[in-house]
Amino acid sequence: MLVVMQQDAGSEEIQRVVGVIEEMGYQARPIPGEQRMAIGVVGNDGPVDSSRVEGLPGVQEVISVSAPYKLVSREWRKEDTVIPLFNGTLIGGPNTVVMAGPCGVESEAQLMETAEAVAKAGATILRGGAFKPRTSPYSYQGMGVEGLKLLAKARELFGLAVITEAIDLESLDAVEEYADIIQIGARNMQNFSLLKRAGRARKPVMLKRGLSATLKEWLLAAEYILAEGNEQVILCERGVRSFETYTRNMVDINAIPVIKQLSHLPIVADPSHGTGRRELVVPIARAAVAAGADGIMVEVHRDPTQAKSDGPQSLYPEQFRTMMSELERISLAMGKPLLAGV
Ligand code: PEP
Ligand code: MN
Numbered sequence: 001m002l003v004v005m006q007q008d009a010g011s012e013e014i015q016r017v018v019g020v021i022e023e024m025g026y027q028a029r030p031i032p033g034e035q036r037m038a039i040g041v042v043g044n045d046g047p048v049d050s051s052r053v054e055g056l057p058g059v060q061e062v063i064s065v066s067a068p069y070k071l072v073s074r075e076w077r078k079e080d081t082v083i084p085l086f087n088g089t090l091i092g093g094p095n096t097v098v099m100a101g102p103c104g105v106e107s108e109a110q111l112m113e114t115a116e117a118v119a120k121a122g123a124t125i126l127r128g129g130a131f132k133p134r135t136s137p138y139s140y141q142g143m144g145v146e147g148l149k150l151l152a153k154a155r156e157l158f159g160l161a162v163i164t165e166a167i168d169l170e171s172l173d174a175v176e177e178y179a180d181i182i183q184i185g186a187r188n189m190q191n192f193s194l195l196k197r198a199g200r201a202r203k204p205v206m207l208k209r210g211l212s213a214t215l216k217e218w219l220l221a222a223e224y225i226l227a228e229g230n231e232q233v234i235l236c237e238r239g240v241r242s243f244e245t246y247t248r249n250m251v252d253i254n255a256i257p258v259i260k261q262l263s264h265l266p267i268v269a270d271p272s273h274g275t276g277r278r279e280l281v282v283p284i285a286r287a288a289v290a291a292g293a294d295g296i297m298v299e300v301h302r303d304p305t306q307a308k309s310d311g312p313q314s315l316y317p318e319q320f321r322t323m324m325s326e327l328e329r330i331s332l333a334m335g336k337p338l339l340a341g342v
Helices: 011-023 108-120 145-158 169-176 192-199 215-227 255-262 271-275 278-290 317-333
Strands: 002-005 027-032 035-041 059-063 095-103 126-128 160-163 181-184 204-209 233-237 267-269 295-299
Touching: 002 160, 011 027, 011 169, 027 181, 059 108, 059 204, 095 108, 095 317, 108 126, 108 317, 126 145, 145 169, 145 215, 160 169, 169 181, 169 192, 181 192, 181 278, 192 204, 204 295, 215 233, 215 255, 255 267, 267 278, 271 278, 278 295, 278 317, 295 317
Parallel strands: 095 126, 095 295, 126 160, 160 181, 181 204, 204 233, 233 267, 267 295
Antiparallel strands: 002 035, 002 059, 027 035
8 A cells, every 4th residue: 555645745744644554553664756755555465444544634645556566566666766886877777788797707817808898898787606506516606705806806997887696695795795786596586584685785686587486476576675675676587497498498578568567676688597598698688678678687708618607608708799789779779778888
């Protein structure tokens, strides 16, 4: 439920509404708007009897929020959420943004060479896993905190904002310290204690869609983060499991416009994990931008044949440059021109 106050409602009237909501056993979240104040009601798991607030002085209208998720819903917040980063990148704003880099940080030379290539081609956010969630315990697990330090060094050298994954509570503390965006991976989408911790973080969070999560489950997972107080959440469609085996996953292009309808949060697409095949990454990146994505995350490696993880889906720097010039044209046609370098 959302209580919209009259434009001239004073703080006493607002306090009274908050008090009544709390008396009813719910939490009240004042949402200041350009025109007027609204007060959101959270903590309910079903319909709320609005009659007690409807007649209170200063109340203009009471809107029921029908979705099970509240804070992430478009009903709750009509305007798009825009997430600013230190280097001028706005995620969910007027430009299409690109996050690029290796699947995993492997060495200083590998990261710096790749970071330089993606920065020169116009990416403004560097990706690279320092903590890798691998299907096999024998696969490359990442460099840990040393990897985070290299990412921070790349940020200094190239002006790129940094996104990297936290795989558990311990790594989240470290990622929060070093990165600009905390990534929660597909395998952890319903790790509720991790989501709650991310909700208390002081950095934006990118939540990838679970391997076979419905849009509702995904949005409820994002709700966990917002419910703890962190409103800086980005959603990332990275493909879902399907019957098809030719590709690694099936990119759900539908999800992009659907999320835009249902939520105010920015959505980016990851065609690398979505397809698992290098030659498909660029066409699907184009499709995602054409479908209205706020950005693209792609894996790029200076030499994919040597990559310790996800080499077959990693672009060569040259392919990345081609992708950027193609996305430049498509994003322009979509009215959301590529943010090329900051
Ligand atoms: C990644 O981005 O490196 C990753 C592990 O992705 P996902 O969680 O989508 O599999
Ligand atoms: Mn990967």
